[in-house]
Amino acid sequence: MSRARLTLARRLVDGLAATGHYLWGGWGSLASLCLFFALWEFTAQRLGSLILPTPGEAFATLAGLFASGEAWPEIAITARRALLGYVLALSLGSLLGLLAGLSVTASVMARPIVTLLVGTPPIAWLILALLWFGAGDGTPVFTVFIACFPIIFVGAMQGTRTLDGQLQAVAQMFGLPGWMKLTDVYLPHVVSYLFPGWITALGTAWKVVVMAELLATSDGVGAALAVTRSHLDTAASMAWIVALVGSLLAIEYLLLEPIKRKVESWRNFA
Amino acid sequence: MSLNIHHLAHRFGYQRVLEDIDLHVAPGEAVALVGPSGCGKTTLLNLAAGLLSPWEGRVECSFRRPAMMFQQPRLLPWKRTRDNIALGLKAAGQPRAARHATATALARRMGLTEDDLDKYPSALSGGMQSRAALARALAVQPDLLLLDEAFSALDIGLKSELYRLLAEERDNRHCAVLMITHDLMEAIRLADRILVMAGSPGRIVAEHRVDSPLGERDESWVFTRTAEFIRWPDIRAAFALPEYP
Incomplete structure (x- = not known):
């Protein structure tokens, strides 16, 4: 009991340490971020706050939105829709992609359909979704799903297609049972193809959900952006954009990257 | 036979x-x-x-x-050397502690150190990788x-x-x-x-x-x-x- 708890605590500490270590390695990124804010400040001062508010103004407005309790519910709604569509695309795309990769015929057949899906702009899907699902959660969730699905599908399919025949021979020779082939040979390889797809799709989900909300719903960050636009409230627009990008960065760098580094630790020694 | x-x-x-x-x-x-x-x-x-x-x-x-040692070592790059050597034993259903003990003992005889066993194959030299591949083949007796x-x-x-x-x-x-x-x-x-x-x-x-x-x-x-x-x-x-x- 206590030993189990100890292992859990140890794992937690290890996880936190990994995240901290990763952030500590981010001084270079921090410097480039500061440069970006300096450029923003400079441009804002030249153009005036109606066209582009300064970072200070944007963050102050954002702080105001949080303080008044206006921000959290909208962000939660948007995150719910984005994550729902994303998780659907992630599970279905990964599964179908892996299966399609197992057969040459399926991969060849899937290729033009994937090209079609990738080529169709999300805004076109949005129009269709509006017709099918109306104004509600269905529209943004579907649009996110359909925008993310092909990205993840292609990654998963490439993962199985590029499996090393030599390692498969090793698996056969040493009589690995089916589940072991999956966990010890296929998955570790496939994951290195899946992760980039997952991360790209997450960014796409965040962008697409706002676009869908802007046109289709009356709540969420996208709808809030529509309101600030109609009020010509540039500072609030920037504040919402900052909130959006901030939440995306938080998920990507605090959650996905540490997982990726843990799963792919064997690469670091190459 | x-x-x-x-x-x-x-x-x-x-x-x-x-x-x-x-x-x-x-x-x-x-x-x-x-x-x-x-x-x-x-x-x-x-x-x-x-x-x-x-x-x-x-x-x-x-x-x-039967066991085979291939022309290239063909170790699984995402497994530590110890787990690579124990691969066939894991497939045969041996519990973790037992197969690690066998792998360690065998690797010692091959001149691999405890330190090498904790490394991933990419961190081993070509010769070390070959020893690990031979150990993997011999491990299944x-x-x-x-x-x-x-x-x-x-x-x-x-x-x-x-x-x-x-x-x-x-x-x-x-x-x-x-x-x-x-x-x-x-x-x-x-x-x-x-x-x-x-x-x-x-x-x-x-x-x-x-x-x-x-x-x-x-x-x-x-x-x-x-x-x-x-x-x-x-x-x-x-x-x-x-x-x-």
């Missing part, structure tokens, strides 16, 4: 790679296949291992635990060991060390060996029987027995025998060497 190959022929597409192969490996026997590059040796070994199905003929293997030019990329010091380990293993547990090599010295040092293959399509053209026990085959004996061997007309023909003056 034996490996019997009858009347085997194989082709890739329309290209005939092997023709009319008959081969027998008895328990505890070491058979070497020597021949020029591209004569179908590896294909024959893959057929014997059951990794390929023959086009014609029969492959009957009644050995219970095979009764037939298939070697596909397993030592061809190693320096002579490491080669003789691995030869010694292999000889030890055969002494202890009488495992049969079917090995491919283009190195005549290696064949003469390790094998009881040497089969000479010639190419396009691959076939067995000659057979020679080496009767001296393994323990008596010292360096100078191997050199002398190799020098004799290379003068024989069937060997010279198989490797496309000019006739011996």
Whole structure:
């Protein structure tokens, strides 16, 4: 009991340490971020706050939105829709992609359909979704799903297609049972193809959900952006954009990257 | 327990790679296949291992635990060396602690340190990777060991060390060996029987027995025998060497 708890605590500490270590390695990124804010400040001062508010103004407005309790519910709604569509695309795309990769015929057949899906702009899907699902959660969730699905599908399919025949021979020779082939040979390889797809799709989900909300719903960050636009409230627009990008960065760098580094630790020694 | 190959022929597409192969490996026997590059040796070994199905003929293997050491080490890059060595044991359902103990003991004998065992294969040198690959094959206590030019990329010091380990293993547990090599010295040092293959399509053209026990085959004996061997007309023909003056 206590030993189990100890292992859990140890794992937690290890996880936190990994995240901290990763952030500590981010001084270079921090410097480039500061440069970006300096450029923003400079441009804002030249153009005036109606066209582009300064970072200070944007963050102050954002702080105001949080303080008044206006921000959290909208962000939660948007995150719910984005994550729902994303998780659907992630599970279905990964599964179908892996299966399609197992057969040459399926991969060849899937290729033009994937090209079609990738080529169709999300805004076109949005129009269709509006017709099918109306104004509600269905529209943004579907649009996110359909925008993310092909990205993840292609990654998963490439993962199985590029499996090393030599390692498969090793698996056969040493009589690995089916589940072991999956966990010890296929998955570790496939994951290195899946992760980039997952991360790209997450960014796409965040962008697409706002676009869908802007046109289709009356709540969420996208709808809030529509309101600030109609009020010509540039500072609030920037504040919402900052909130959006901030939440995306938080998920990507605090959650996905540490997982990726843990799963792919064997690469670091190459 | 034996490996019997009858009347085997194989082709890739329309290209005939092997023709009319008959081969027998008895328990505890070491058979070497020597021949020029591209004569179908590896294909024959893959057929014997059951990794390929023959086009014609029969492959009957009644050995219970065959294991193979491939031409490249082929370790799983995402597993630490210890887990790589224990791969076959894990497949056989051995619990973690037991298989790690076996792997560690075996790796020690191969000259791998505790530190090496915690590393991923990419952090090991080529020689270390080969030792780990041999350890992985020996870990399952095979009764037939298939070697596909397993030592061809190693320096002579490491080669003789691995030869010694292999000889030890055969002494202890009488495992049969079917090995491919283009190195005549290696064949003469390790094998009881040497089969000479010639190419396009691959076939067995000659057979020679080496009767001296393994323990008596010292360096100078191997050199002398190799020098004799290379003068024989069937060997010279198989490797496309000019006739011996």
